[in-house]
Amino acid sequence: MSALLKVIKLVLIEKKDIVIAVICGFIAGISSVGLFAASGYLISKSALTPPFYTLIVLTSTVKLLGLVKAGAKYGERLYSHRATFTILSNLRVAFFEKLTPLVPNVFQKYRSGDLLARVVGDVESLQNFFLRVFYPPMVLLLVFISTIFFASFYSMEIAVILLIGFLLTTVLIPALFTLRQVKINGKVRNERGELSTYITEMMFGFRDLKLFQQLQTKQNHLISQSEAYIAQQKAKNINKISSQSFNGFITFVVSWFVLAFGAYLVTNGTLEGIFLAMLVMVSLTVFEPAAPMAVFPIYMQESSDASKRLYDVVEDPDVQVNETKATIFKLPDNAPSLHFKEIQFTHQGDWRTTIPNLSLTIPSKSKVAIVGASGSGKSTLLQIALKLLQVQNGKVFWDKQDTASIAGEAIWEQAKVVLQENHFFYGTIRENLKLAGAELTDDQLKAALTNVNLEQFSLDQQVLENGENLSGGEKQRLAIARAFLKKGHLWLLDEPTSSLDALTEQSIYQRLFEYAKEDTLILISHRLQGLDRMDLIIVMDQGNIIEYGSYQELLNKEGYFFQMKTLEESLL
Numbered sequence: 138m139s140a141l142l143k144v145i146k147l148v149l150i151e152k153k154d155i156v157i158a159v160i161c162g163f164i165a166g167i168s169s170v171g172l173f174a175a176s177g178y179l180i181s182k183s184a185l186t187p188p189f190y191t192l193i194v195l196t197s198t199v200k201l202l203g204l205v206k207a208g209a210k211y212g213e214r215l216y217s218h219r220a221t222f223t224i225l226s227n228l229r230v231a232f233f234e235k236l237t238p239l240v241p242n243v244f245q246k247y248r249s250g251d252l253l254a255r256v257v258g259d260v261e262s263l264q265n266f267f268l269r270v271f272y273p274p275m276v277l278l279l280v281f282i283s284t285i286f287f288a289s290f291y292s293m294e295i296a297v298i299l300l301i302g303f304l305l306t307t308v309l310i311p312a313l314f315t316l317r318q319v320k321i322n323g324k325v326r327n328e329r330g331e332l333s334t335y336i337t338e339m340m341f342g343f344r345d346l347k348l349f350q351q352l353q354t355k356q357n358h359l360i361s362q363s364e365a366y367i368a369q370q371k372a373k374n375i376n377k378i379s380s381q382s383f384n385g386f387i388t389f390v391v392s393w394f395v396l397a398f399g400a401y402l403v404t405n406g407t408l409e410g411i412f413l414a415m416l417v418m419v420s421l422t423v424f425e426p427a428a429p430m431a432v433f434p435i436y437m438q439e440s441s442d443a444s445k446r447l448y449d450v451v452e453d454p455d456v457q458v459n460e461t462k463a464t465i466f467k468l469p470d471n472a473p474s475l476h477f478k479e480i481q482f483t484h485q486g487d488w489r490t491t492i493p494n495l496s497l498t499i500p501s502k503s504k505v506a507i508v509g510a511s512g513s514g515k516s517t518l519l520q521i522a523l524k525l526l527q528v529q530n531g532k533v534f535w536d537k538q539d540t541a542s543i544a545g546e547a548i549w550e551q552a553k554v555v556l557q558e559n560h561f562f563y564g565t566i567r568e569n570l571k572l573a574g575a576e577l578t579d580d581q582l583k584a585a586l587t588n589v590n591l592e593q594f595s596l597d598q599q600v601l602e603n604g605e606n607l608s609g610g611e612k613q614r615l616a617i618a619r620a621f622l623k624k625g626h627l628w629l630l631d632e633p634t635s636s637l638d639a640l641t642e643q644s645i646y647q648r649l650f651e652y653a654k655e656d657t658l659i660l661i662s663h664r665l666q667g668l669d670r671m672d673l674i675i676v677m678d679q680g681n682i683i684e685y686g687s688y689q690e691l692l693n694k695e696g697y698f699f700q701m702k703t704l705e706e707s708l709l
């Protein structure tokens with residue numbers, strides 16, 4: 138419920154449209170009741186051959202009320218739908234703003250398909266919250282109170298029948314059907330989440346599934362998952378329609394009661410006969426806005442569950458980033474020094490400590506290589522430097538500033554990063570390179586392509602989703618080109634050339650080191666060839682620094698690095 142309160146807070150931002158929608162809804166509802174009341178009265182009156190002007194006044198009133206009803210209904214629809222779309226977009230933005238700081242933690246607990254189902258499906262289902270839960274009861278209550286008040290002038294008994302009908306159709310029947318719906322709703326949401334998760338996983342792993350000939354099995358599972366979802370949706374809709382139909386039936390019964398009881402009151406002289414048709418017509422129309430109330434609790438439950446699912450993710454304690462409030466939003470435009478002071482880090486949900494206790498200083502403008510066995514924590518260290526991961530203990534300093542007080546954006550602005558996996562978007566080479574800066578000119582982009590031996594690429598060349606039409610080496614070179622173009626003076630390179638041949642690798646490194654002469658550079662590398670140009674080499678094992686020094690110092694030491702180097706040479 139508390140999650141729904143947060144949604145209500147967001148809904149209330151659109152106060153103006155809400156108030157106009159409620160007022161228009163009330164005018165439409167009450168003019169509809171008035172229209173039918175006047176027609177009922179007109180029918181009875183004309184049977185008594187009244188003066189001509191009475192008929193003229195009555196028919197004009199009926200026409201006028203018809204016009205008012207149509208106009209007000211239009212206004213209600215316009216403002217309520219406008220408010221709904223704005224509310225939905227506010228919701229999406231608010232959810233995204235809360236979700237983005239939780240990356241990458243959130244991906245360690247929630248699968249992307251599930252998150253997609255929440256962002257799309259759950260936010261979408263909240264459109265019913267405003268349209269069917271929030272404002273219709275206000276309109277209904279206003280119309281009913283006014284109508285019952287009006288009816289009580291003619292007959293208290295008929296006013297009581299209308300009140301009973303109101304309670305039956307807005308409280309009792311919806312409550313009965315909701316009990317069934319609660320069970321179905323939970324299942325629909327779960328099936329939708331499962332289906333969406335399954336589809337995304339299949340999309341990502343399509344090629345591997347095909348190669349391992351598991352596509353058919355997965356497809357069969359997907360179809361049965363989809364059928365389960367459809368079956369739950371069907372059950373949900375049948376329950377909804379049954380509830381609405383039953384509610385409609387009850388409103389009809391109430392009108393019969395009004396007619397029968399009204400006739401009895403006329404025969405015993407308590408009610409003037411001329412008002413009977415009017416009251417029956419009133420009873421037929423006043424329940425019109427009550428019909429949607431049959432599904433009110435269903436949508437209420439759905440909205441409450443959807444908001445809970447949304448806030449469950451963004452408020453999940455397991456994915457929270459315990460960040461101290463940043464006070465620095467801009468870093469000086471120079472090559473920084475980095476200092477890791479007794480840092481400790483464990484990946485979420487991992488039983489092993491990734492980095493038990495590490496201290497390291499990387500001086501400004503130095504060129505540092507990190508080497509070591511696979512899984513020794515090299516990439517983790519890089520992500521900590523980028524503030525993509527938060528250390529559990531210890532501190533990281535950017536020059537003399539504790540990175541805890543530096544905003545992530547300020548660090549990313551200064552960093553030229555090439556990770557092991559780099560993402561490429563559907564579009565052109567130009568668009569993908571311009572990720573490094575929207576202001577970059579074609580000449581600058583072409584120069585960057587030349588720097589990575591990709592001068593044959595045209596800037597207009599199409600890049601498919603995930604860079605599907607690029608080779609592994611081309612992707613790496615494009616990523617390096619992006620780093621060349623990016624502003625900043627800290628290079629963080631995580632095996633940037635692992636897919637390149639030795640010749641291309643050396644020529645790119647040559648240009649890169651020339652270009653980065655005045656910058657700080659950290660390079661993670663499995664290949665040891667060419668590391669003699671580095672100022673410092675760090676050797677890591679199981680999250681610890683086991684050796685460090687210059688290339689020559691490490692070779693002279695004849696330790697771990699020396700063994701790695703000897704092994705590499707024997708394989709060449």
Ligand SMILES: Nc1ncnc2c1ncn2[C@@H]1O[C@H](COP(=O)(O)OP(=O)(O)OP(=O)(O)O)[C@@H](O)[C@H]1O
Pocket residue numbers: 245484485487491509510511512513514515516517518
């Ligand atoms: N997202 C994650 N969740 C849990 N554990 C992780 C995660 N990412 C990495 N690890 C674990 O942390 C340890 C260090 O991983 P890391 O990627 O930093 O190693 P690495 O030295 O860069 O390896 P490689 O040379 O293979 O890239 C590994 O044991 C790995 O299994």
